[in-house]
Amino acid sequence: MNGFDERDTVFSRMELKPGTTRYQEYYAAHPHRRAADDAARAAPSEHPDDPVNRRLVEAGFGLLEDLRPLARGPAAAHGTDLSPGEATAFLRRLAESHGATSFGVSALEDLCFYTTRGRGAEYGSPVEVPGRMGIVFAVPMSREELAGAPSPRASAEVVNAYLRVALVGLVLARCLRAWGHEAACTMDGRADLVLPLAAWNAGLGAMGRSGLLLTDAHGPRVRLGAVLTSLPLEPTPGPSNRTSRVCASCGRCARFCPARAIDAGPPTDDGRYRPVDHDACFAQWRRTGTDCGLCLVECPYVIR
Numbered sequence: 001m002n003g004f005d006e007r008d009t010v011f012s013r014m015e016l017k018p019g020t021t022r023y024q025e026y027y028a029a030h031p032h033r034r035a036a037d038d039a040a041r042a043a044p045s046e047h048p049d050d051p052v053n054r055r056l057v058e059a060g061f062g063l064l065e066d067l068r069p070l071a072r073g074p075a076a077a078h079g080t081d082l083s084p085g086e087a088t089a090f091l092r093r094l095a096e097s098h099g100a101t102s103f104g105v106s107a108l109e110d111l112c113f114y115t116t117r118g119r120g121a122e123y124g125s126p127v128e129v130p131g132r133m134g135i136v137f138a139v140p141m142s143r144e145e146l147a148g149a150p151s152p153r154a155s156a157e158v159v160n161a162y163l164r165v166a167l168v169g170l171v172l173a174r175c176l177r178a179w180g181h182e183a184a185c186t187m188d189g190r191a192d193l194v195l196p197l198a199a200w201n202a203g204l205g206a207m208g209r210s211g212l213l214l215t216d217a218h219g220p221r222v223r224l225g226a227v228l229t230s231l232p233l234e235p236t237p238g239p240s241n242r243t244s245r246v247c248a249s250c251g252r253c254a255r256f257c258p259a260r261a262i263d264a265g266p267p268t269d270d271g272r273y274r275p276v277d278h279d280a281c282f283a284q285w286r287r288t289g290t291d292c293g294l295c296l297v298e299c300p301y302v303i304r
């Protein structure tokens with residue numbers, strides 16, 4: 001299967017500890033990344049203000065870790081007989097009843113998947129998914145809580161949204177397993193999928209210049225989640241545009257990005273924007289001491 005190697009993501013690289021075999025092997029293969037990654041690791045990562053929201057962020061990620069084992073599990077021995085259309089309609093209602101505002105189903109393309117895991121104990125193992133049928137959904141974040149980004153309060157809203165997404169995913173995956181089918185859900189950044197691409201593939205919106213998915217209902221002011229399953233489902237209408245037409249005349253995210261990580265130029269010949277420089281973005285997060293989110297809160301899809 002073609003796809004992305006999660007070990008190359010900046011979040012995976014930041015888990016590499018100098019002196020370990022994993023660190024040595026990675027930078028022997030990617031020596032051009034070592035100096036910048038070492039500098040990012042050495043930068044301060046604790047915001048000096050707002051211990052209340054800082055602790056809330058830690059508590060949220062801790063709860064996600066506690067929930068993570070529930071993302072997968074055995075399917076019930078006895079299946080339930082539902083047509084793909086009936087199952088899809090049921091799952092949509094279930095997702096919406098738990099807070100999802102966008103919902104799509106697609107047999108996901110290779111480009112949506114990671115091939116090799118890059119986080120935690122599973123580092124280096126191949127990604128094995130229960131099926132290629134993806135249920136992708138979005139849960140909105142509070143405009144008010146995000147308004148002061150970058151800030152610990154905005155970070156807390158992001159983590160709270162991860163938890164709301166996790167609940168939707170856990171409920172859907174448990175339901176599918178109760179129907180007798182393999183199913184697993186994503187949890188915050190540890191996904192089998194590159195979620196914006198999966199969400200685009202499932203028709204939830206267009207890709208923005210910022211690399212964020214722009215949903216019809218809330219623009220990029222969402223967190224995305226997904227469930228992968230072996231159950232055949234009825235695909236929802238797929239993507240219409242690869243990128244948002246608004247981005248061509250807007251460019252606010254590129255102008256506001258303090259790291260100059262977002263390209264301000266026109267799309268390339270294939271109609272896509274140049275990829276966001278995630279290393280520059282993450283270095284900015286380390287300098288700020290919290291995640292940034294300016295490209296999100298300054299998007300006109302959010303502030304309209």
Ligand code: SF4
Nearest residue numbers: 208247250251253299
């Ligand atoms: S801020 Fe503007 S250019 Fe950037 S993603 Fe939003 S609409 Fe597109």
Ligand code: SF4
Nearest residue numbers: 257281292293294295
């Ligand atoms: S999160 Fe901040 S630093 Fe990263 S791309 Fe967006 S605006 Fe730039």
